[in-house]
Amino acid sequence: MLHGKTLSFCLVVFVLLFILASVHAHSYPKFSRNDTEFQHLVLHPNPAVGTVYLGARNHLFQLDGLDGLRLEQEETTGPVSDNKECLPPVIESNCPQARRTSNHNKLLLVDPKALELITCGSVYQGLCQKRSLGSIKEVLFSTESPVDTQYVAANDPSVSTIGLVVRVPGGERTVMYVGRGYTANHPPISTRHLSSKPIFSYEETAKLVIAGRLSEYDHNFVTAFTRHSYVYFLFYRRDIRSVSRDYRTYMARVCLEDTSYYSYVEIPLVCTGQQGENLLGVFSTRTGSTNSPLDSSALCVFPLDELDKHIDSTRDLCYTQNGLVDGREEVAYIEYEVKSSCASLPLNTLNAYPCGSDHTPSPMASKIPLEAKAVWQTSAARLTAVAVSVREGHSIAFLGDAKGILHKNGAVEVYANSTIQPNSPIHSDLLLDDQGSHIYIMTKNTVKKRPVAECGDHLDCLSCLSARDPYCGWCVLEGRCGQRWECQRGSLQGQWLWSFNQTQQCLSIQRLSLYNISRGEKADVIQRSSYKSHAPHFRVFTMRFNRFALFGVEILILISCSTCIPARCQGCVSSRWGCNWCIHEHVCTHKHTCSQGVTVHNRHVSHPLLCNHPINPILSFSLSSIVSVTLFNCSVGRSDCSRCRTADPKYGCVWCGGASSSSCVYRDSCADEIKHTCPAPLDPLSGPIEGGTVVTISGSNLGQRAEDIESSVTVANVPCTVIHSRYEVSSRIVCETASSGGEITGNAFVKVRGGGDGQSAQMFSFQNPVLSSIFPLRGPKAGGSSLTIRGRKLRTGHPSEVGATDVFYELNIQEDQIKCLTRGSNRTGEHSIMVRFGGAERHLQGLVYHYTPNPNITRAAPSKSFLRYGGRIIKVEGHNLDVVQEPKMRVTLSPPDALPPRRRRSIRKKMKDHLNRGQKHRVHNSTLILCPTPAVGSEAKGARVKVHFLLDSLHFDFSIVGGETFSYEPNPKLFALNTNDPNKPYHHKPGSIISVEGENLDLAMYKHEVEARIGGGLCVVKTLTHNHLYCEPTAQQPSITTNRKHDGMESLPEFTVKMGNLNFSLGRVQYDIQAQSTFPLEAQVGVGVGASIVALIVLIIVLIYRKYRSSLKTWRPMMDMSSDLVGSGIPFLDYRAFAERIFFPGHQESPLRRDLDVPESRRQTVEQGLVQLSNLLNSKLFLTKFIHTLEAQRTFSPRDRAYVASLLTVALHGKLEYFTDILKTLLNDLVEQYVAKNPKLMLRRTESVVEKLLTNWMSICLYTFLRESAGESFYMLFRAIKHQVDKGPVDAVTGKAKYTLNDNRLLREDVEYRTLTLNVVIPAATASGGATNQTVPAKVLDCDTITQVKEKVLEQSWKGMSFSQRPHVDSLHLEWRAGVAGHLILSDEDLTSVVQGSWKRLNTLQHYKVPDGATVALVPRTVLPFPTETPMLDDGEEGGVRLWHLVKASDESELPKHRRGSMREKGGERAKAIPEIYLTRLLSMKGTLQKFVDDLFTAILSTSRPVPLAVKYFFDLLDEQALQHGITDPETIHIWKTNSLPLRFWINILKNPQFIFDVQTSDHVDAVLSVIAQTFMDSCTIADHKLGRDSPINKLLYARDIPRYKQMVERYYADIKQTISASDQEMNSALAELSRNYAAEVNCHVALHELYKYINKYYDQIITALEEDATAQKMQLGYRLQQIAAAVENKVTDL
16 A cells, blocks of 8 residues: 555645645634633523623623623622621621622523523522523512521532522423532522512422431532423432442432422432433542542433433332332332331322322432443543533533543544633533534633534545544535535435444545556556646546446546655555666666666566665765765665674664564664664474464565465475465565474475575474463462463463463463463353463363352451551451462552642652562461551551452452451550660569550550560560550560570560561560578677667568568459450440430430330321421521520529530530530630639539530540540559459448548448458359359458448459449349358348347358358349348438448448438548548558559540540630630639530549449449549649648648649640641531441430420520521521421410
8 A cells, every 4th residue: 555655645735735725713702801710601591692691709791692702791799798607688786707708609590481590699698689681780689688498509619509490380480499518407409489489488399308417418419400390400429328428429300390309219320321312421530438529530321211210110119119129128218317218008109199299208219329331431631511412313522621621522432622721620511502503611711602513624525534523524516524404415315424424435436447657757548648747637537436436527646756656665666656766876766777777677567676686885986086975875785684784884774663664774864763683583483283373484585575485485394374464575474384293393494486595594393282280270260360280392382372261361481381360250160271372272181170159258357557567467257268379458548538639639649559468468278368467658647548358359348348447556665674774674573464664555456466575485465555565474584585695684585575567675684583591600690689670670571571462462453453354345335325324414214215205196296396396406596595595594403404405415416516516606605704704613513504515515525535545544443443442341331441542431440351262153044144153263351241242253253244234233142052051042131130229230251150262152033122222322221220331330420311422522521630540541542543543644634646636626715715805814714624624524534434334333432533533623723732631631642643743734735735726627527427426326306305395394485585586587486496386296386
């Protein structure tokens, strides 16, 4: 086809001139404004008018679309004085916070019936106006006194709003459907009046009711449209039913005639094929749960008929089959937490109520998405707009993107691109005019009007058809490109060739009477006429085309050999124009003989000489007598690489170019790649004996045409058939070998017809490859497994011709093995192995490959690891895991959602996937794989972590198989054992526990994963907490790990800790071994003299030893307790129990656990009323009025205030952002109230609703902090107190104890007692369902009452269970099994009880003379005693007989009647001077607990880890309030912070461990906690307390510690103030997360019902307060409350 290229080259000048003469610059109508931002675009409904309307920020524009988008009118709409919190009309008196605010155009719609323009802005709560289409300055309607149902658009510029004007069928009524994103709890979808009053209101029309948290769904609307009798809404929102809560795209549909949205159905759309009407949509990818799209976009086509079928199917399932398919899988369900459910209605319901009714379920949704494959996709820029037209029955999509480019797409591929405005996104309002001939394109500040097609730009048929423009086609007889209607005979068959039809072809010549003629050459063309031409010329001629025979049009093609043929010999002599080549002149000519030198004639004429005929390429001549020039042509005689490289190096000839076109040229002339080595002359060097190998023979002088050598090529004496299509003149032969009959080796041989012959230097071998084995013999059917095929002579033939089968595909081929990967299979079982070598096949005999079921992961844990080093072992459990060859764990980091998109993209580029390749993932067995976590960098902090397990070709998401997301925690830190001097050894006393301090120890590690060693010996880790590691070393000092001799410290073993890949060296350890000491002779002489001194020393040593042994005894149980803690876990209450104990302390049955107590006949009506009440509480005005009205009532007691506050907390728990907003508003009112009086008293007591709201808010926000940070230290303190108190006697009647911190609870009598160890037999029915009884030891005191013994036994025997899971103490008898004496039931009181006068003593183990080591049993009681009170719960009087235990109450201070309620209050009372002996006992107790108290206070007041967001947020709020009200006294602000956090939350928790833990409390433990809580409170005050003998005991005990604690508090407050402020957005995001996490824990119906009781009690006062407020009247709050009363209580109102 070389002549074809030459022809186009010769005509290029002519065509170029023609184009230049024809093309003119396009000029499109446009309108631009740089002082605003265009936001919406609509067209006049009458195309003859042609007006264009623009909605912009602070402006409206009216343009003449028929006159170049000329500006006709402009209207200014902003900025105006407004605030989001204010209701219109906005005036300074009712909205002092109003500021100049821009008015963004949110809606711009045309009512074609009324010829009105509807405009809605973002100011004044989104109010709308009606304007005249003739003049936008003429306002036809604007609401004077709007109510909240008339607020149409979102009042936030970033929140979406869409609208649709529809004329209701069967009437004159016109309505407007509105979809809007979340702001202020307005319905997301509503129907608004347009032709009847109240205009723009959704009263008496329809709205989509959301019973759940509207903010959680976060609707983002895209568009709305009508079709047939339905209206459709397209939007995306969060799928809150899914675990990931990602955004999904939905299509919703309602009937046009449905005024209640009973017919509402929504289905998800997934863009993943299209006849009839279609919905064309542009989809973008998103990251995680954010609504910010990425640049990757796709165009999807959804057939609307399919869409309707899917929606109808969802409706039918929900109406008649309970939403189930085949009675099992749920497909349809009720969305938005509405109290309804899919039903099983009669089948005739579908026909009788196609649009639903009040008895049909709604709103309905589908779990199954409607999927469509992407017909076109791009990642170059995010698609932002789409418009659709139809031509010739074909959909055409116009797509705008974020870079300002308009793509024209035939719904399959883009056929044209136009840049509208560089880097300015095209707005979604991309509109076609009525005729579909022009498109209006809007960017941020420009509008352009362009034709949809510019067919006239294509000047010839070829360019017209190659444009692939669906609008264009070639007018055959008119010879131009245009649309069908522009072509006079375009409707006739074959007269208009459609550009988009790929089968269409331009007219082409099929038969020509004259072949060719060279320009300048005389020839007879037609009828013996001759014509000599020097330029291209056209003559009458006959041509025949594909379908048509056209007569009278003839073309004479005239070609110049010298200008149109490439200046190379081969191209010249092979042309069809009879050109010849002059070697010395290096020109192509039509002359038969060159003027000088040798002539190479055209090969179509004769063949006497080849182009590569060896001719001297050197031409020398003299320019003068002085200068001599030599010219050397590298290409002459060097047509192949080998000959090129033989040229003299001084001429610089190189072989230049790729495989398709190469030549020998001068080095500096080479514009392509220089080949330094020539291709192998024979390739490949082997092939199978069956033949079929395609062999390439390279060389020179290999003939001028394939016929010259076609029957003379052999390879190893075996014929090789030449493949003509791949032959290259003179330089390359490609042939296919025949069968050799056996293994032979030989040269390649070529004989050229009329020439010589040649033989290759390389040898070719016919080989017989053999397959011998494979490994492994099995793998999963998903494929992706490595497979090795072994054998011999496997590199037979060209590697690319070694073919794979359906089992595998090759990767690497060696002589003795092939390494490959298995393909996927749709079945399990045996598959044979076969390898193709060219055309030959080899089968593996005797062995098959077995496809097994795919591996599957069912569980993965743990879900945390440390940064940087990783190495934590993740246990991956599942099935068929042993077939996995190379398991991997991949960690992907992405920026957090809170970052702005641009910042996120920049960070994402820096992040990378982390794949653990360094450490081996061990396949333990078929059900377990052990995976060490990969190390990540510091960029993982705050990043979103995605973890996948890669099992060959299968990928598993950790968040799915692990049940939670994977996270990376800060690295642990361990401090040296000898913190004072790390260079010195740590002295260890044998038998004690080694304690190591650190940070973040338990964030991502369990104790059994930690390996601690001392030299070669193991130090068994007993406990691992956040800040401590406790381990028990060997009894003897271990040896060092190396055999070399060491001196000094190096001779001591080193203490090392291994946590994953982290290794810590914490110093040397030296065991303290007590050697026997001897007295020297001189000392013996003075023994008698110093006897008293020695005795004193011995006494001191004995006392110290006893104290050490005693402390060791104390410490070891503490360590056991810690170990038990780690083994069984901390018994945290779940959130629901925690909330009810915090919100409703002292209530026997909280509203969180009760069911709604209403008659079943009224339940549905009452529940609907309560839903309305919940919606009414969303009105900030109503809620604040409600609270203030209640607080103004005298009968509204402090207990009522706290109860109502907690009820409100429950009711608003799902909307914590709104709850926080209410709290801030009420707090502001409270500050104003106290500033006028004494600001230091604010928040000191719970005297108002807001103070209890604050307590509840803090508790909600800090629950996670309690569990993850402070809870462990508090529980350790609680257990330490209980353990220490239980060591000594505790009076069961008075509650006084020997060991306590509270002098009022101190047992001052010296009571003799001893410790007993009982062997307790636990019944099988109680012992965790075991089959046999269990015996466990339990330590008790012989002075314990029987009830106390049972409590201690239960505590020690059921230590792995929380308190509520253990048997009740009164459900079991304590039975003493005294051998031959039989079994004796022990009780506190029986016939053997000692009675003296009016005093009866409770029985103890001493009373029964139970010995140490006795066997007792806990046996179930058959009948529980009534009442089931223990003596500690009554006042000690029983029918005139007074009970006593250790001391009689008359010997001590008298007990109050309700001691349990007042016990905690007595801890802080001022006490009289206490004897020093008792103070010492208190100090001893204090010293034992000191470490635990310090740890707790440090955990609460530490800023080394991030301070809870709520604390920072609220402290900043208090600082703002102080600044706002002019309070500069730092003490006042300090008091506010102390009263809001320590007093209102921490003291409440410290005094009530049962609020957070599932534990049993007692008076003696509470008394100790009361002292510690008071100490904490004293530490938070600024004022100094003077100490004296009458000072409270806690101040005396902690006199030295309180100053230190105060410094911690002050530093805590200061550090919080210096940290970066928490924004409202961050806080709201955290609150929304809390609402989601605890949504299932809180049922608000009972709380709402309880709240209504207060509304009912103060109904008249509340109604009066609402009626007296003008804004409340506008919002009709009183009317709505009356509706609620009518529903909940059947209250008769004047509605």
